[in-house]
Amino acid sequence: MRREDNEKLTLTGPGTPMGEMLRQYWVPIAHASALERDGAPLRITLFSQNFVAFRATDGRVGLIDEACPHRGVSMALARNEENGLRCIFHGWKRDVTGSVVDAPCEPAEHRAQFCKNIRVNRYPVRECAGAVWAYLGMGEPPLFPDFEFTRLPPNQLIMRRAEVPYNWLQGVEAHIDSSHVPFLHRGFVVQQQSGLDPAIREGLAKMLENTAPRFETDDTPYGLREGALRDLDNGQIYVRIREMVLPFYTFIPGAIKGACHGRIIIPIDDRTSAEWYILYDPWGPLAADEIHSMFMNSADDPNNFSANLGGRGDLWGQDRQAMKEGHYSGLTKNIPFEDFIVQASMGPLIDRDNEQLGKADIILITVRRKLLEAVKRFERGEGVSWRGDFNYDHIRSRAVCIDPTTTNWRDVSWNLT
Template sequence: MSPEDNALLTQTGPGTPMGALMREYWIPAFMPDEVKAGGAPLRLRLLGENFLAFRSPDGSLGVVDHRCAHRCASLFYGRNEEGGIRCVYHGWKFDRTGQCIEMPSEPPETDYKDKVKIRALPVAERYGVAWVYMGTRAEPPALPHFDWDEVEAGQPLTVTFMMRECNWLQALEGDIDTCHVGFLHLGAATPDQFEEGSINYYRQMRENLAPKYEALETDYGTMYCAYRPAGDNLYHRIGQFALPFWTMAPSEPLDHIRARAWVPLDDHHAMLVTIGGPRTGATTLTKAGKPIPGTTSPINFLPNTTDWLGRFRIDANPRNDHLISREAQSTQSYSGIEAIPVQDQAVTESMGPVVDRTMEHLGTSDRMIVLTRRRLKWAATALRDDGVVPPGVDNPACYHNVRAGYALLPPEQDWLDFYNARRAVWSRGTAEPVDRKRRLAPAPA
């Protein structure tokens, strides 16, 4: 990859092509209970910009530029009052639309509050998340939902946040790289740890570390299937990428509903936001009834602070080498790092704040990553050069009936036919099938 393309894909601040792309979509920004009615405001960094979220005493939610329009003091120190937030420097008060509603430092004859407004973002609370829209449209597009309504109809959604100290794209790419699971997460397992002849999510990964791959373009982004022998059948892992920053990993049976957003806070930090149903899938237990070392450990979070980057950090981080145990690595676990998400975090953060992709040597196991990069580049440059609205912005229905997961199929059965048949069931026959021949992003010259 050229340095120019790497910059295009990774930089999301104001005025960048990828930043403009992401601002076309609703962004999952924070947990609604992070701001209490009449309570302290929340420092919020998104796409390299700094905002302030606050909930007025009446419960209404606002997200505004953190700077007062008078002398640019931070409204983080402001008073959360009925109807808005008041700067403590000179008393100017702003409502949740950003409009200045009081200017007490000016006498009546020079009061001009009606002409002063700070930037405010549209905000919505849905699916256990507070969303913001950072784009230029007067009327924001519809929210995506990945069939979360179906989960909500029967049980509460599970929502989690976790910050990662690296660029959003290298964090996301780890989630669409299924090959690493057999090494980083399951390297300590051996097939003989499982019941002989059993069909097990973890057994099949270790029996064949180099599966075959297929990656396809879709209306919403890209998808892949990695498949390998499992007895007389083939074990398939089907995963998804949806624009601009969503992934769905095959860690559950195929019908499961869970999506993950890799939201750039700035170019060196990302927030992983997971929304979906509770885990019900594969176990990490062996035939001895014991978990594979390192796969089931709890994740410990540091207390949140009021810093711009002080939310949802884990205790295992680059400053303590992610708590790696060399003794455990040499005697019982493959990585020496506890918990699967921490293992992912360690390797992607080890690449540095923004990985230099000019140093890469890619193989067939990287098909999905290559295709996803191409899809992102096409969408960002098409918006920049020709004003092409990115996929999913005006067609949120394309996110419906999109699932990831694993499936065991006979060798003669086409995995895509199986997936499309399942999708027809999920959609009650209304979903358009994924077509192998469809090409949405032009191939590079």
């Protein structure tokens, strides 16, 4: 990939084309539990820009620029009281909409008008699925992406955030690259097969055995859908259907029935990202063992469950003895950490000039091309891609066994029963 294309795709600070384009979508900004009523404001960096979020006395959440509009003191130091954040320097107060509602050093008679005239940036905020979401772009926000998981009751859903030391595009590429599953995650997939229904077990066994499936990809109004197809011995086909909602939401197939998986990756800066892991069960309460197998051995903090990821110094705790005993990667904490560690090991911001890609990487190439076309279109003022009025709640990844003589995998993913 040419250096200028790589930069266009990876750099997301204020004023960069990709940064401005990515701000045109709703993003999760913090786990809801990280904000307490009248509690400490939370400093949040997104797209290399600093904000402060807070939960007011009435429970509503506000997101404002970190710098006080008076003279730039950090609002992370502010007092959170009586439905607003009050700057500790001269007492200017902001409400959850971002408005300045008090400037107590100004003469009383013109104070109200003075406050009205203060220019502030406003960021629409919404709380849903256990997370606080915000729109950081200019102009009207698009429709909220009300994915299926956002409509589920809390016992059918878990959404946690991790901070990881790599660029957002590396995260996207991990989410869409299904070829790595039978390698990197083999140790856990083998462990988790026991107890599954035989049909699912057969599909998973096939996935481990046939590591070069046929890939079929379709464009969709929101991005693309990929089927990874493997023939089974009984004449059926095991299909793993992945949904990519560009630019940064991905839905990854789990087992045939059971929890579904979503991933969102948002740039914190160009070398750090927030990885959101979403596990949800559209059919009923999430099983405790599903939650355990995803998040076991991770840090307790749902706003950063990768706090104990480790680092390069000791190769993230890779366990060679476990590898001898059959664990493929030796990264034995959990599946998300296996993904985080391989990405972190590449470095925080890779240049992509020396990659040597094969047919199995076709989806990476497709997604990079789509993102690059979209950012160039956006730069030319030709609008924002993938912001239509489609039904987000119809998008779900699936793993299915189908009879190819009667069923096309493309029809299956819409069969949401």
